[in-house]
Amino acid sequence: MFTARRSAGATAVIMAGALTLTACSGSSEASDPTTGANGETVLTVSLFGTFGLDEAGLFDQYEAENEGITIQYESTQGEDKYWPALQTKLNSGSGTADIQGIEVARIADVVTNQADLWTDLSQTVAADRVGDYVDWKADAATTTDGKVLGLGTDIGPMGLCYRTDLYDAAGLPSDPEELKQRLGSWDDVIALAEEYKANAPEGSAFFDSAGGLYNAIVSTESEIYYNAAGELVVENNAAVKDAFMKSAAAGQSGLTAKLEQFKDPSWDAGFGSGTFATIACPSWMIGYIKGKAGDAGSGQWNITELPGGQGGNWGGAYLGIPEASKNKEEAAKLIAWLTDAEQQAKVFEVGGNFPSNTEAFDDVADSTDEYFNDAPTGEIFSASAQSAPTQILGVGDGVAKNALTQALLSVEVNGVSPEDAWANGISKITNQLG
């Protein structure tokens, strides 16, 4: 009795200790596998959304071509969940993958505030790749003292995707050339939307959302939320306010289907059911449309350039190596290979993510897309990428964009006046960033 009780007490203490121990060691062991069982190098890659790298079979190909390398890949669906989780890991210095994806709206934050948490890629084998990118793409990832913290994967040159069957039904021209002639400015697009509304099939609007229209219009601007000096200027930026008001008016007059992009399940369903006929189309949207509209949507869609042949950019991403990585050399090799022209062209063929590597532009220039009525997607996006202005990226781009997109939704669905919505959006932005 004496010894039994005594040892029970001791066991309790040990168990308590063991509990805390396992609680600590569990995570670090699981997420930090630098070397595998047979001594091969294990590279972890953590991305968000669809980069198209895995889809194009690039990881398998790299493993096959490089003996002793195993790639562990994971992806979080929403970037707005991916980024906060990554921030915690970066801050604690453990749990990060060897290669992490960085969205273009975050790169300014990385360059300005986190330079010491990421590896300078200009000091690695990936260095000679830096010159290959569209200028603004590489500049945005470079710190003032010349460190390169991310290499570009894709960019988001713009087009307008539309449903040919719905345009036909409403008596609108559905031939991309004919549309191109008609659409000289955004006002022409609005006029077309009015025309669509007059004869549209029941339950179908021209645009999907005011937010989508707004993001397309500002994608053609150079200075959006911040100026070159890194100051928040959105409040007094006439171009942004114009885009906002134009989109709000479209939302108010029933030219949009009032569906919040990426959040509303009805938005996803709308690609197939035809609740909207037109959507602003960054290159990465191509893959999204195919996924949501499915096989049944093949041949229903087409794509034309932005009004007046303006170039624009919406989104895109980078790959970076956290300072905490233990496999920097091998990770840099993999990044260099993944962002090479040949691989980027392959990703475009499969998923529609447009290359940021200028050498890949030639490879994709002749691409057409069967799903989109054999539209010359390569030509349209290359032209948009080349004529796109150099966008100034700021640390709070993501916050500002979300606030104004949310404000536009409130105009569409909650009856808030455009002026009030603009004021709400701006006060939200200045509250958080000002």
Add this chain to the structure above:
Amino acid sequence: MTATVSAPNPPAASADPGRPAPPPRHRGLRGLLFRWEAKSAPYVYIAPFFLVFAAFGLFPLLYTAWVSLFEFRLNSEMTWVGLDNFVWLFTNEAFYNALFKTITIGILSTVPQLMLALGLAHLLNYNMRGRTLFRVSMIMPYATSVAASTLVFAQLFGRDGGFANWTLSLVGLDAIDWRNGDISAQIAIAVIVTWRWTGYNALIYLAGMQSIPQDRYEAAQIDGANRWQQFVHITLPGLRPTILFTIVVSTIGATQLFGEPLLFGGGTPNGGAVNQYQTLGLFMYQQGWEFGSLGRAAAVAWVTFLLIVVLVLINALIMRLRTRERLSDGGSE
């Protein structure tokens, strides 16, 4: 007390008459150890819980209070700002909006949930075929993950082709934009919460009902009371402590509501275009993880915590008053 008789050690026995004195062979060092062990063992047994609680409960709680006094962004230095975060909070319209929405969604979900649970428990308490099957099926929604059920409900409440609107169209009503409306979005979220927790509460009520002596029902029956009268005059009073328990637990749950509105909004903490379903939980998350202001988020966390403490105290106070009332009524129970 046989040990006291046989042991020639009266002082020890009289010092602690409730405990048998140690047998004589344990005198000296071993005796000391034995007594130390007898005294310390209970603490050691419960130590694991408190160690884990201290590490994962108490420390975060206190550290959050500390952080709330700083301006603190992830990956940067903390700057002491005193009570500025709380001043910002209490002068912020968005906070009062979140507080108000938390309360309205809380009422919309808790009240129907507990009433339904009570009714279901009453039905389950009858002798019937397949009783176990029904009881087990009650707990199924509770065993489903919040994420899975919310995603399904978000589809059901979809504006175009959602099940809810299809049902409305059957009775000739217009489609509702559930997620974008103010009250409609709150109702949709309340439905998810209610669906998930009703069965759980029903089982707790059922357990409470089964502890009510059967002879009371028999006596009432002899007096000619029908089922409804039995429910009101025997079941409800008998369940009073159980009901108070479920109210406290649901209140805490409602105050912390987070997963359902987050996922219903598509994974962002906005709580809709005009924040029509942004609860305190979402407001805190938005400050901390969307805007990166951990100090402000910590301030929200502490205010929420204090709010819960106050709510629980009010509940406890009501319970005490009611018990006193019943005793002074000369209740024989």
